[in-house]
Amino acid sequence: MKIKTLSRSVDEYTRERSQDLQRVFHNFDPSLRPMEKAVEYKRALTAAKLEKIFARPFVGAMDGHRDGVSCMAKNPNYLKGIFSASMDGDIRLWDISSRRTVCQFPGHQGAVRGLTVSTDGNVLVSCGTDCTVRLWKVPRPTLEDSSVSSENFIEPAAEYVWKNAFWAVDHQFEGELFATAGAQLEIWNHNRASPVQSFQWGTDSVISVRFNPGEPDILATSASDRSITIYDLRMSSAARRIIMMTKTNSIAWNPMEPMNLTAANEDGSCYSFDGRKMDEAKCVHKDHVSAVMDIDFSPTGREFVTGSYDRSVRIFPYNGGHSREIYHTKRMQRVFCVKYSCDATYVLSGSDDTNLRLWKAKASEQLGVILPREQKKHEYNEAVKNRYKHLPEVKRIVRHRHLPKPIYKALGIIRTVNDSKRRKEDRRRAHSAPGTIVTKPLRQRRIIKEVE
């Protein structure tokens, strides 16, 4: 006869010395945990509520410009600094951590329309409505910079005057060329006073330009004739061109998938395209109620931030139709430029009220050094919230955002307008012969045609 009963010796299950950690034993058997789904649901609810409690996205504002901020540029080699330019020609380099101006680059007579930094971080290129392109030497950041309170004024390294006002500028990745947008698209070299190459199509001016991060010779431009054109510098003519219903204010390439680009349009939506096949948008991102002025991708390539004329900044997922987050303040007026910081933690917005604002990309994120146990808890909360975010109670809390009244009302009006259009369309289809009424999907509807 064999008999064995459970007997646990206290030594095996408790710690030896008071300086040891307590012993923890695991048994993952589901029968020990009744009602585990209900407990997870409760935890998801608590996690959603905690996220809302800790959601404080606004970090600070950088004050200094005397006119609205028109454009910004980020230096990929130096996380702490950002360049910004205003409508009165004032260009500044800011230190984000102390939110102070490090140095100023005076010189432009009119509004500065474009700013860009070369890939090695040494040269800053700016262009403006005074028909000049200026190149500046960026000061190397040293340890003494943070203690120096007085601001430095830097002289331009080079100044090139040209025939017409410029609207945008962008620098090639890993190259020496930069492109300006004005009456035509012009390609310049650092050392030459006149453009190396020039593209023209029709008589309309080019509004924005962006070089592809993956292929250094490809760039995308948008013009005031509502077109988006992709040029290849090696070919001396346009590679692709589409004409849309409304003009595109800004374009951004996805840094992780360099064949995809997203265009910020005047009708309040952003259109993501595959650069190789431009006849249909891959995704339409709709949430802004007014024109989208600027767009920038996160270095992870999974999200992008947009700033719009309706005084709000929104963060969209790269493949999702609606925004994940909206940031707004009573003091922030029309947002003209946005940038996503190079460590994917912050979002910067420059607006009409002369301020640059620093926001957290994830509103409830705990900044600073996090203990591994805290990190695990954050990850668990995120995962359990995602598992139950479709249940009504949790969804109500996760989705809730306070919107400023004009945006809320405008969204309501847009919804009623779209509903009535759809209803009318449905009725037309129901009362006509099947197959006569064909609706184009929204991804194709806003594109008029592809040329060439």
Next chain:
Amino acid sequence: MELSSEDNNLTEKFLPPIEQESDVELETKVKKYLRGEGANLETLKDKKLKTQLASREKLYGKSAKTAAKIEKWLLPAEAGYLETDGLEKTWRVKQTDIANEVDLLSSRNQYDIVLPDFGPYKLDFTASGRHMIAGGRKGHLALVDMMSMNLIKEIQVKETVRDVAFLHNEQFFAAAQKKYAYIYGRDGTELHCLKERGPVARLRFLKNHFLLASVNKSGQLHYQDVTYGGMVASIRTGKGRTDVMEVNPYNGVVALGHSGGTVTMWKPTSQAPLVQMQCHPGPVSSVAFHPNGHLMATSGKERKLKIWDLRKFEEIQTIHGFHAKTLSFSQKGLLAAGTGSFVQILGDSSGSSSSHNYSRYMNHSMVKGYQIEKLMFRPYEDVIGIGHSMGWSSILIPGSGEPNFDSWVANPFETSKQRREKEVHLLLDKLPPETIMLDPSKIGAMKPSRRKEKPSRGEIEAEKEVAIEAAKSTELKKKTKGRNKPSKRTKKKKEMVENAKRTFPEQGHNNTASKKRRIGEDAAAELPASLKRFARKN
């Protein structure tokens, strides 16, 4: 290089038989951790969703496999067993024989505590099995630390005590006394007097929801949330007095056994029972639930013990011969039945989870004259606690307890700091009473797409009764200056009752509506052909 790869191929083809068996074992374990079938992704047309779900299913498979491997290799303890060789039967093995075979630490768990003065004892254990509260009918309450056999506190309340129950840990316990139920702290101080419930017959605590459930002498079921003291529900069962009440640990449903032989199951958010089962021809003596939630054992006064499958609400097995006054399931599925001074332990002789066959495993007969009042298996130990008319005892039942505890669920070796932290975590995870349902895995699942189902007639009637009672029991303001005539008061009260009734429409309306429709159809058939287009189309 090439030779070694050939060797690998050979070993893959010719696995030794032991390893193949353990693969099968691992498969069953993996199934347990997968918690059901994976979703059928073939019917999806959305490619993006399909790839996302496929990657998630892969992750589930991986985690289930890791959990199965941990269970196989990393768990510190193994379950107890009692194996007899050849002709000897397991139920002939006596406790003295067991004491001779096992180690000293285990044999300390066999004892009889004789307290003849204070009446039959009821017991309760905490979730970790470390503490026990014993309540004697004549008013003796004793809180004992089972590991050190240390009496923490004993008090004499000088009243009849009908039942005792621990709250979420050993710091609080509740006692059902003569007129009301009371909550005591660990040091014996009376913390609360629960007057609303009336004279309580049975007390049980729902751990995940922090609800103290009780049934009183007039058959009313009360649920009270002990974190803030609010009464969540008080339900009039309408079936008369009963003192058979058990909680199903799997889904938090309370089962009452009635004198007509029915077992009804209740949840706090509805006035009508979830399920009514006719279990026995005579009164139900006792009910017990298996920890996995699928099995229920009931015993009736006609000396039958029945085992029910709760998924299909069907009877699986009947055991004749004795009238079990008290029943209890252990963590490993052993069923203990107590009659008179005789304890019988039944074990599941079939290993599979789909079919159950309970047969005699062990017996224990106590001194004649000891009437067994309550049996309860101690969690995480191979021990059963017996509360009887002369005190309480404890005997060894090998193979009844779960060998490996999880420190985050229930830790018998808890320090006070761990206990305090656990209390906070339990409170954060406290479930709302709406989550009590027959199948708790339905939370988060897809709702079957149906039109809103109307509540059943019984439910509507029950709700109506409650509303009428509430209207009748409201107190009217006493008016002055000659406006307080009795005739006006009665008229006002009648009006309130009528208003309460009006919210519940008459049940008979459905028939008339369908009759009208049928008339319309018949009339349409009689119309001449030229008028047919004016007939009402449905």
